[in-house]
Amino acid sequence: MADYEAILKGKYPAKAHARKVVEYMRSKNKDVSGVLYLEGQKTKMIEDNDGEAPFRQRRFFYYLTGCSLPDSYLTYDIQSDKSTLYIPPIDADSVIWSGLPMSAEEALSLYDIDSVLTTPEITSLSSSSIYAIADQVSTSVSPVDTKLLKEAIEECRVFKDEYEVALIRKANTISTLAHTEVLKRVKNAKNERELEAVFLERCIANGCREQAYHSIVASGTAAATLHYVDNAKPLNGKLNLLLDAGGEYNCYAADITRTFPISGTFSKESRQIYDIVLQMQHVCTNMLKAGALWDKIHLTAHELAIEGLLALGILKGDKEEILKARTSVAFFPHGLGHYLGMDTHDTGGHANYQDKDSMFRYLRVRGNVPAGSVITVEPGIYFCRFIIEPYLKDPAQSKYINTEILDRYWEVGGVRIEDNILVTETGYENLTTAVKDVDEMCSIINGGS
Structure with missing residues (x-):
């Protein structure tokens, strides 16, 4: 590097x-x-x-x-x-x-x-x-x-040169400082806006005066709203915080999401969902190299989500039938990621928002990813009543969902983990260094270094 x-x-x-x-x-x-x-x-x-x-x-x-x-x-x-x-x-x-x-x-x-x-x-x-x-x-x-x-x-713009990658690296470095500061402050914060202010202060103080996008500071069940904008609710009584925030350095963006326990310790259900999402991200990131088919990687993320939710009992039935029915879209409704550069959702992705396949409709990148592109890998699992309840009312879908077990997970809200990945000829380089290991995150939250 x-x-x-x-x-x-x-x-x-x-x-x-x-x-x-x-x-x-x-x-x-x-x-x-x-x-x-x-x-x-x-x-x-x-x-x-x-x-x-x-x-x-x-x-x-x-x-x-x-x-x-x-x-x-x-x-x-x-x-x-x-x-x-x-x-x-x-x-x-x-x-x-x-x-x-x-x-x-x-x-x-x-x-x-x-x-x-x-x-x-x-x-x-x-x-x-x-x-x-x-x-x-x-x-x-x-x-x-x-x-x-x-x-x-x-x-x-899809193909980033060395200078552009350096700008994204710097935006990521500064954004990581801000994410870390939020971890240090979350346990004693009273509401979401305090933490948004913490993130902004660290970004501005270190050179990212502008933000790549409006921060998502979503506590509790608000984390099930993909682009939550309120950022003002109290934290008391909430399990987790989803922080999707990135600074902009000289017109180039970072886009980082972390989900962590407000108390410094994940609930059993929250940790189970976090581990599934972390595995989804790990496996999908390792599939990246020049020419990799993004559609296939996105499909892999859904397969892993189904396996994980089946293991917990939230989903039931045959994995292949569930995949074919697209039931997993109820829990993972967005695309796996997008190109990143001067815009957070950068150009050249050739999305097809008219796709009749619900699994691919919101996928912002289609086709093969080239060396030199920077792409986000951001799987998530969410428990949004507005999205899931129509599936529960549809007999073709509800037969794959165990409502009794699902009821234990509503308060988890949503878990998303997002890194910024440079695609190379033979693999990838992760430009994001913000902590996502559970023990490290919780150590920081609880006053560790």
Whole structure:
């Protein structure tokens, strides 16, 4: 493993990304030439307010610039391999409040760009073939194509280079500090929002000012809600906490989930479910290498879930019949994982949300996973009444579920364990170091090191 801090001392490889995007475009149309044109996100004001809305750079623009400045533009001349970044000029009124903006000289030294001009100079752009992204053109530029560039960037983003992996490593390292701090504080916390604040503080203090997504801090039965957003309920009387949270470092995400006992000791039922999910994650992660079929790995996760729930008596009957009936979807309704990068649910997964097979409908990645991709492995087992009760009312499904034993598990809520995995030619590398061993987690919760 290369030292990611040493790698990050260099520039974000924007030119290499531009060349890769052009190569993809030419694989679709060998005559591609002219100029790539991209616009950064505009400064937006909060509605009915004189304050600016939180800024989030457009990922397409960032991929070819590494630039997080708002109101900027990029042109990349395919023939000459020349990239030009256009940044806002000095606005005297703005300087009074915000200070001097980045200069062209500073931008040239900071970004992997050949030339830096100011945005008014974009009017001089002329080319017979301009490739842009639909609904992201605000100037007088007239693109010849508004589809191919977007497709090319989305597909190229699947393959992470060394610099991008280093960014994800750093996001994971900082997020692990935050996850660990939550473990240290959970036993004495009063409610979910306290723990969300703990996570945010550690991320911001260590360099992840932005979050990759809104944290899920779900206690007790709330953990059965996959994207729980309340984060405000009291912890008293609850068995477990599911923490799904990740910081964002320079536009790259971590996405980590851990489930642990609030008291520092798992209940019998909670530990049983945790061990099943941990095995699901272990086996499925070990199946990863370049070319592995993600659909098959997801299917394996369901087979393991069925075996585990049969062993506990929650499910009953023949394993193959249960698999064919898709009864396990009641307990594991989401996909095994997704690509990770600049977006938490990153591009290029080719999901099919119209799939009539309930086991694969929410699978965000379909097909073979390539070397260089970063993917999450996040199996889970949940006890959500809203999802499970329709199965209990369906005779074709209820015959496989033992309601008497199921009743012992509702308070477990849900267990999910999620790591961020770099796929290699021969296997994988786990970029996530947050503790998930039960003894280690409980030791931290109970005041150990």
